[in-house]
Amino acid sequence: MKKKIPLALVFIAGVSGLVAAFVPHPLVKAGDEIMRNDVLRIIQSFAFILALSSLVSVHTSKIRTRRHKWPYSIVLLASFLITSVIGLGGGVSGRGILPTQIGNFNFNIQTIYQNVIIALSTSMFALLAFYMASASYRAFRIRSFEATLLLSAAFIVMLGVLPIGDAISHHLPAFAQWILDVPNAAGQRGIAFGIALGGLATALKIVLGIERSWLGGGGA
Amino acid sequence: MKIFETLTRIDRRIIFLALGGLIIFSLLFPRFLKVRVFPPVAKLYEAVDKIPPDKALILDISYGPQYQAECEPMAYTVLRHAYKNRTKVLALSLYAEYLGLAKKVLDDVTAEYNRNARSRDDSLIYGRDYVFLGWQPPPIIPILGMGESIAGVYQIDYYGNQTDTLPLMKHIKNYNNVSILVALGGGTGSEKWWAQFAQRKFGLRVGAGCSAVLGADYYPYYQAGQFTGMMVGVKGAAEYEELASSRAKITAERVASERMLSLTYAHLIMIAFIVIGNISYFVTRRKK
Amino acid sequence: MNFDPWIWIGALLSLAIFSFLYKENPVYYVAEHIYIGVINGYLVTFYWHNILVPILFKRLFSGMYLLIIPAFIGCLYFTRFIPRLSWLVRIPIALFMGYYTGLFIPVTIQADIIKQIQATLLTTQNFKMWNAGALGIVWSVILFVGVICTISYFYFSREHKGALRVTSRIGIVFIMLGFGASFGYTVMSRVTLLIGKLQFLMGDWLGIIK
Numbered sequence: 161m162k163k164k165i166p167l168a169l170v171f172i173a174g175v176s177g178l179v180a181a182f183v184p185h186p187l188v189k190a191g192d193e194i195m196r197n198d199v200l201r202i203i204q205s206f207a208f209i210l211a212l213s214s215l216v217s218v219h220t221s222k223i224r225t226r227r228h229k230w231p232y233s234i235v236l237l238a239s240f241l242i243t244s245v246i247g248l249g250g251g252v253s254g255r256g257i258l259p260t261q262i263g264n265f266n267f268n269i270q271t272i273y274q275n276v277i278i279a280l281s282t283s284m285f286a287l288l289a290f291y292m293a294s295a296s297y298r299a300f301r302i303r304s305f306e307a308t309l310l311l312s313a314a315f316i317v318m319l320g321v322l323p324i325g326d327a328i329s330h331h332l333p334a335f336a337q338w339i340l341d342v343p344n345a346a347g348q349r350g351i352a353f354g355i356a357l358g359g360l361a362t363a364l365k366i367v368l369g370i371e372r373s374w375l376g377g378g379g380a
Numbered sequence: 381m382k383i384f385e386t387l388t389r390i391d392r393r394i395i396f397l398a399l400g401g402l403i404i405f406s407l408l409f410p411r412f413l414k415v416r417v418f419p420p421v422a423k424l425y426e427a428v429d430k431i432p433p434d435k436a437l438i439l440d441i442s443y444g445p446q447y448q449a450e451c452e453p454m455a456y457t458v459l460r461h462a463y464k465n466r467t468k469v470l471a472l473s474l475y476a477e478y479l480g481l482a483k484k485v486l487d488d489v490t491a492e493y494n495r496n497a498r499s500r501d502d503s504l505i506y507g508r509d510y511v512f513l514g515w516q517p518p519p520i521i522p523i524l525g526m527g528e529s530i531a532g533v534y535q536i537d538y539y540g541n542q543t544d545t546l547p548l549m550k551h552i553k554n555y556n557n558v559s560i561l562v563a564l565g566g567g568t569g570s571e572k573w574w575a576q577f578a579q580r581k582f583g584l585r586v587g588a589g590c591s592a593v594l595g596a597d598y599y600p601y602y603q604a605g606q607f608t609g610m611m612v613g614v615k616g617a618a619e620y621e622e623l624a625s626s627r628a629k630i631t632a633e634r635v636a637s638e639r640m641l642s643l644t645y646a647h648l649i650m651i652a653f654i655v656i657g658n659i660s661y662f663v664t665r666r667k668k
Numbered sequence: 669m670n671f672d673p674w675i676w677i678g679a680l681l682s683l684a685i686f687s688f689l690y691k692e693n694p695v696y697y698v699a700e701h702i703y704i705g706v707i708n709g710y711l712v713t714f715y716w717h718n719i720l721v722p723i724l725f726k727r728l729f730s731g732m733y734l735l736i737i738p739a740f741i742g743c744l745y746f747t748r749f750i751p752r753l754s755w756l757v758r759i760p761i762a763l764f765m766g767y768y769t770g771l772f773i774p775v776t777i778q779a780d781i782i783k784q785i786q787a788t789l790l791t792t793q794n795f796k797m798w799n800a801g802a803l804g805i806v807w808s809v810i811l812f813v814g815v816i817c818t819i820s821y822f823y824f825s826r827e828h829k830g831a832l833r834v835t836s837r838i839g840i841v842f843i844m845l846g847f848g849a850s851f852g853y854t855v856m857s858r859v860t861l862l863i864g865k866l867q868f869l870m871g872d873w874l875g876i877i878k
Contacts, residue, residue, distance in 0.1 A: 178771070
C-alpha cells in the first residue's frame with residue numbers, strides 16, 4: 161500500500177497531464193486549470209516550506225552540537241530571520257505593517273535585494289571568470305585532433321563575435337556565425353534528439369510505474 | 381627552457397591578477413567599438429518594431445543576478461524600443477528571486493521615458509500603458525495558463541491590484557492579443573519552455589534573450605523557427621542597442637556596447653593563456 | 669566616491685567574496701552564509717504574500733473550503749520528519765511529479781523531436797530559410813549530414829565498425845565544433861559577469877569610471 165498508492169497517483173496525475181494536452185473538452189480544461197492553478201501551486205508552496213524547515217533544522221543542529229564551522233550557521237540563521245521579518249512585516253513593496261524606513265535610510269525587502277542579494281550573487285559568479293582562465297591555462301591541451309577542432313572553433317567564435325573579428329578579417333565574423341548556424345546547430349540538435357528520446361523514455365517509465373527510484377528507500 | 385617550466389607551475393593568483401588588471405585597465409580607458417548586426421538579432425528587432433497598436437508585448441524578465449550583466453542591457457533596450465513605439469507591455473518573471481531585477485528595469489526605463497513627457501497622455505501610466513504581472517509558481521503554469529486567460533493566472537499583479545480591473549487588461553486577454561513574447565531567461569532555460577509550451581500550443585511568437593552559456597544550445601530552436609529571433613549574451617544586447625540607436629533613434633546609454641572593449645581584451649588574454657599553456661606543456665614534454 | 673550606505677554594504681560584501689581568490693578565509697564564509705540566509709528570507713516574503721495569502725488563505729476563509737484538500741496534501745510533506753509516517757511524503761511528490769512528467773511527454777515529442785526533424789529535412793522551405801540562394805542547399809545538406817552522423821555517434825548498441833565508424837567519426841567533428849562554439853560563448857558569458865562586477869566597484873562605489 162505504501163508504494164501502490166503513490167504509484168497509482170503518479171499514473172493518474174501523469175495521464176491527466178497528458179490528456180489535457182489532447183482533449184479540448186471544457187470539462188477536461190476546467191479540471192486541468194484547477195489542477196495547475198490551485199492544487200499544484202499550493203502543494204509547491206508547502207514544498208518550499210519543507211525546504212526551509214530543513215535548512216533551519218540542519219543549521220540549528222549544527223549550532224547545538226558545535227560541529228565544524230558552526231558560528232557561520234548563526235550568521236545564516238540571523239540573516240534569514242531579519243530578512244524574513246522585514247519581508248513578511250514590511251510587505252513586498254515596503255508598505256506593510258512594519259515600518260521599513262528610518263529617516264532617509266530605507267531597508268525594505270527590495271532594497272535588501274538590490275544591495276545584498278545582487279551584490280553577493282554577481283560576485284560569486286564573477287569568480288567563475290578567474291577560475292575559467294586558470295583552468296584553461298592549466299588543463300586545456302591540444303592532445304588530439306578532436307581537441308584541436310574544439311579549440312579552433314572556440315577561438316574563431318571568441319574572436320569572430322567581437323568587433324576585433326572584423327578588424328582581423330572582414331570574413332571572420334561571418335565565418336563564426338556560420339559555425340554557429342550550421343555545424344554547431346547540427347551537433348547540438350543531434351545531442352538534443354538523444355536527450356529528448358531519453359527523457360521521453362524516462363517520463364513514460366515514471367508514469368507507468370516502471371521507474372520507482374523517486375519512491376526512495378523504506379516502506380513496503 | 382627554464383622559463384617554460386616556470387610557466388607550467390605558475391601560481392594561479394598571477395593569472396587572476398593578469399585577467400583582473402587587464403579588465404580594470406580597459407575600464408579606465410574606455411573606447412566605443414561598433415558591432416556588426418547578424419540575422420538572429422535583426423529578426424527579433426523587426427518583430428518588436430512591427431507590433432500592431434492593438435497588440436501587446438510580453439517581456440519575461442527571468443534572469444538572475446548571475447546573468448544580469450548580459451541580460452539587463454537586453455531588457456533595457458527592448459523596453460525602451462517598445463516604449464518608443466508606445467507598445468503596450470506586460471512584464472513578468474517566472475522566478476520569485478528575480479522579481480527585484482524585473483522591477484528595477486521597469487522602474488528605471490519608465491522614469492527615464494516620463495522625464496521627457498510633456499503631458500499625462502505623453503506619459504507612461506501604470507495600468508494603462510504597462511502592467512507588471514509579477515510572479516506565479518511554478519513556471520509552467522503561467523506559460524500554459526496565459527494562453528486561456530492572463531488575468532486568470534495573474535489574479536493580482538505585483539503591486540496587489542486586481543489585474544482584471546486594470547484598463548490595459550480589458551483589451552489584453554490572452555496570447556491572441558499578444559504579438560510577441562521576449563523571454564530573457566538568462567541561464568534558466570525558460571526561453572525553451574515558452575517555445576515548447578506557448579509557441580507550440582498557442583502559436584505565440586517567442587523571441588529569446590539568453591546568456592551566452594546557453595546561446596550555442598539554442599541555435600537549433602532558432603533555426604527551426606521556434607524562436608522568432610535571438611539575442612545571445614552581451615554581444616546580442618550590443619547588436620540590439622546598435623539597431624535601436626541607428627533605426628529607432630534611441631539615444632540612451634549603451635551599456636552592452638561599452639563592454640565590448642573589455643570583452644575583447646579578456647578574450648585575447650584567455651587565448652594567450654591557452655596558447656602559452658600549450659606551448660609550455662609541449663616544450664617541457666618534449667624535453668622529458 | 670559614493671557615500672550611500674547600501675552601496676558600501678554591496679561593495680564590501682563583493683570584496684568579501686573576491687577575497688576567496690587569495691585564499692579561503694572567514695570573511696568569505698560570513699558573506700556566503702549571509703547570502704543563503706538573505707535569499708531564503710526574500711523567498712519567504714514572496715511565497716507568503718504572493719501565493720499562500722491570496723491563493724490559499726484568503727480564498728479558504730472566504731468560503732472555498734475545498735482548498736483544504738491541496739493544503740492537507742501539501743502538509744503531508746512534513747511527515748518526512750515522522751519515521752512511521754514518512755511514506756506519506758510520496759503522495760504530494762507523486763501528484764506534482766506525475767502531472768509535470770505527463771505534461772512534458774507531448775511537449776517533448778512535438779517541440780523537441782517532430783519540430784526539429786522538420787527543420788532538418790531537405791525541403792525547399794528549409795533551403796530558403798538560410799536566405800543564401802544556392803548555398804542554402806549546401807548548408808541544409810551539411811546540417812542534415814551533421815545531425816545524422818551526431819546521432820550515429822551516440823548509438824552504442826552496435827560496435828562502431830564499417831559504415832557506422834565513418835559516420836560516428838564525422839559526428840565527432842560536428843560535436844567538437846559545437847562544443848568549441850559553446851566554450852567560446854561560455855568564456856564570453858563568464859567574463860561579462862566579471863566586467864559588470866568591476867564596473868559596479870569602480871563606477872557605482874569608487875566613482876573612478878563613469
